[in-house]
Amino acid sequence: MVTKSDFVLEWDKALGFRGDPFADKIFLPINKFLVNRKDEKEKMNWFFIKNYFYGAIVGEDGVGKTTMMRWLEDRLGKYNRIHSIYINAAIFKDQINILQKMLEPLLSFYEKTFSKPHKKLLSADFLGFLKKKLGQKSVALLIDNAHHITDKNLELIKNLRKEGLKLQIIVSSTQKEYEKSRLREIGSDELSITLRRLTFDEAKEMLQKRIEAFGGKGIYPFTEDSIKKMHDKADKNPREFLKLCRDEAIKILIHKREILEQNAVVAKESGIMHKEAKPLKTSGKKKHVSEEKMDVKIRTATEKESEEEKNKEKHGFFRIKFAPDEDDNKPKAKPVHKHNDDRRAIHDDKHKQHLLNQLKSTSPRRKDKEETSKAEPLSAKDKSLSKSRDDDHISDTDKLLKELAEEFEVD
Numbered sequence: 001m002v003t004k005s006d007f008v009l010e011w012d013k014a015l016g017f018r019g020d021p022f023a024d025k026i027f028l029p030i031n032k033f034l035v036n037r038k039d040e041k042e043k044m045n046w047f048f049i050k051n052y053f054y055g056a057i058v059g060e061d062g063v064g065k066t067t068m069m070r071w072l073e074d075r076l077g078k079y080n081r082i083h084s085i086y087i088n089a090a091i092f093k094d095q096i097n098i099l100q101k102m103l104e105p106l107l108s109f110y111e112k113t114f115s116k117p118h119k120k121l122l123s124a125d126f127l128g129f130l131k132k133k134l135g136q137k138s139v140a141l142l143i144d145n146a147h148h149i150t151d152k153n154l155e156l157i158k159n160l161r162k163e164g165l166k167l168q169i170i171v172s173s174t175q176k177e178y179e180k181s182r183l184r185e186i187g188s189d190e191l192s193i194t195l196r197r198l199t200f201d202e203a204k205e206m207l208q209k210r211i212e213a214f215g216g217k218g219i220y221p222f223t224e225d226s227i228k229k230m231h232d233k234a235d236k237n238p239r240e241f242l243k244l245c246r247d248e249a250i251k252i253l254i255h256k257r258e259i260l261e262q263n264a265v266v267a268k269e270s271g272i273m274h275k276e277a278k279p280l281k282t283s284g285k286k287k288h289v290s291e292e293k294m295d296v297k298i299r300t301a302t303e304k305e306s307e308e309e310k311n312k313e314k315h316g317f318f319r320i321k322f323a324p325d326e327d328d329n330k331p332k333a334k335p336v337h338k339h340n341d342d343r344r345a346i347h348d349d350k351h352k353q354h355l356l357n358q359l360k361s362t363s364p365r366r367k368d369k370e371e372t373s374k375a376e377p378l379s380a381k382d383k384s385l386s387k388s389r390d391d392d393h394i395s396d397t398d399k400l401l402k403e404l405a406e407e408f409e410v411d
Helices: 038-049 065-076 089-095 098-106 109-115 123-134 151-160 175-180 200-213 224-233 238-254 257-269 303-315 349-361 364-375 380-393 396-407
Strands: 054-058 082-088 138-144 167-173
Touching: 038 054, 038 065, 038 167, 054 065, 054 175, 065 082, 065 138, 065 167, 082 089, 082 098, 089 138, 098 123, 098 138, 098 151, 167 175, 200 224, 200 238, 224 238
Parallel strands: 054 167, 082 138, 138 167
Antiparallel strands: none
């Protein structure tokens, strides 16, 4: 995670990179970092298929000439029949010995370390020894920054073909330096490549490949808008573009955490980030119902609506009717149950009658009636009237108890 700091040395690690992805270097494997250049690759391929002798790649500084030369060296190295040699004339200048550079890769470990036969040879025998080591192989001589080559080496290159050496030469230089140099004396330019500057999409692809190669993700910490501004400011030059990217990344790390937040907002608006941010919590005053304007219209209900409302009320409640009883208002005695451990099923009439007598004894109304019947003996007519009254005054609870007792009867 990127944190704001006012002093940073290892800025690349602070950004989550394993190194500097914006360095002016050629990273390997080179084919992974080279973007587009489809037309230029095709031209160089045809150059070697048709066995042309001399070709030139020109372009302004930082446009990618060295990258193309290194890519070509890597491709040619996959074929045993071609012995490719890359030379940067800007580094060696006067000290370069082209024939020795051609010979060294062909020597064995013993010859390089101990015998060193090439050190004992005279100048006249050196070319013959080189041809012997080459055998059937041809030489692809790739000279970068070729306008720095000395006149002596230039004359040597011109004579190598006359000596019967199978040789193909490609040089690179800026347009201005190439026109001032004597390189065109080597031969007719049968390659003729002028490297253009990178488009925005190519520059973005190059940047993304470098960032991901060093452990980053996508184009972070940049946005497309910031990349576009840097691309325009660098005038589409790859080297200048990478310098600006490096400076911008350090600026983001050191100076402004707000830049990261601003980049996140821009990325969201441009569709890079799809995750929506949560809205901020506010402590605004809640509106009360009384503060709001309410438009309420009142009218009288029709007869039909009133009738429907009454029907709804009827269906919305349970109505339970209880039989009126004069003794309901009297305080009822709590039933006393005798705990009998002798639990047995009802299987005879005697036990059933005993249970019914116990159930009847719990009703205070029955007790009162029994006491009155014992006190005053009744006639036959009064007994029939009393029986009918008993049936009328029996409570719903007693009826339920009687039915319950009948259900427990066992045949």
